[in-house]
Amino acid sequence: PEEKEETHLFSLSSDVFGRMLRKTSFAASRDADQYFLNGVHLSLRNGVSEGNGMPALERSEGMVRTAATDGKRLAVAETMVDEAIEKDTGVIIPNRAVGEIRKLAANAEVVKIGFQNNRIIFSFASLKDDIAVGDTTLVSALIEGNYPDYERAIPAQTSINLKVDTGRLIQAVRRMAQVANPKMPYVMIEAKGSNP
Numbered sequence: 001p002e003e004k005e006e007t008h009l010f011s012l013s014s015d016v017f018g019r020m021l022r023k024t025s026f027a028a029s030r031d032a033d034q035y036f037l038n039g040v041h042l043s044l045r046n047g048v049s050e051g052n053g054m055p056a057l058e059r060s061e062g063m064v065r066t067a068a069t070d071g072k073r074l075a076v077a078e079t080m081v082d083e084a085i086e087k088d089t090g091v092i093i094p095n096r097a098v099g100e101i102r103k104l105a106a107n108a109e110v111v112k113i114g115f116q117n118n119r120i121i122f123s124f125a126s127l128k129d130d131i132a133v134g135d136t137t138l139v140s141a142l143i144e145g146n147y148p149d150y151e152r153a154i155p156a157q158t159s160i161n162l163k164v165d166t167g168r169l170i171q172a173v174r175r176m177a178q179v180a181n182p183k184m185p186y187v188m189i190e191a192k193g194s195n196p
Contacts, residue, residue, distance in 0.1 A: 010044070010064070010081050010083040011081075012111055012113065013110065013111075014104075014105040014109055014111045016079055017064075017101075017105055017111050018105030019077070020077040021040060021101060021102050021105070023066075023075060024040055024066045024067055024075040024076065024077050025066075025098045027073045027074060028069070028095050029069070030095070034070070034071065036092060036143055036146065036147060037070060037147075038094060039095050039143050040092070040093050040095075041068065042064070042091050043064075043067070043088070043089065043091075044062060044063070044064055044085045044088065045063045046061070046085050046087075061082050061084040062083060062084060062085035063078060064078065064079055064081055065077070074150055076154070091115075091120060092143035092147055093140060093142065093143070097140035101122055104124045104136055105124065107126075108126055109126050110125050118142050118144070119142065121138070121139050122138045123136070
């Protein structure tokens with residue numbers, strides 16, 4: 001693409017952006033019939049996130065959120081950026097491009113993100129003396145279609161709140177998953193109250 005036509009949106013730590021994609025891309029659909037769910041939804045907003053059960057982060061210029069769902073599970077990650085975002089935007093990045101972005105992010109320090117027509121442009125670079133070096137650019141077409149309003153699926157308030165050790169929870173779920181029915185791979189979680 002011609003650089004003069006590109007609309008630069010913001011810069012972000014590659015490590016942060018890679019983590020956001022890793023935390024959400026697993027939930028993206030692989031079903032060809034649900035083509036608009038076959039990717040990660042990237043949304044850019046001005047200011048701080050509010051409402052719909054999403055916790056408000058510290059005040060900053062803009063908010064970047066990634067989300068993915070296959071209709072049964074939903075994963076959302078967000079971070080704030082110091083650059084102002086000119087207008088709220090939401091796009092769907094295809095699964096295949098997400099895989100390549102994650103690989104490139106692992107070997108860079110900064111990613112610049114911009115749009116050009118129906119494409120998204122990622123420029124990855126390392127920093128040497130606060131100067132970007134070794135640019136790698138990835139251009140991807142975007143998935144056309146309306147992403148579902150996933151924020152409605154996140155309750156504003158919950159009646160049960162648990163704080164658990166992530167490692168212990170994952171170990172327990174993995175043990176139970178060994179004997180779960182492959183046709184209905186669900187694990188029941190039961191919580192019992194205890195004295196503090």
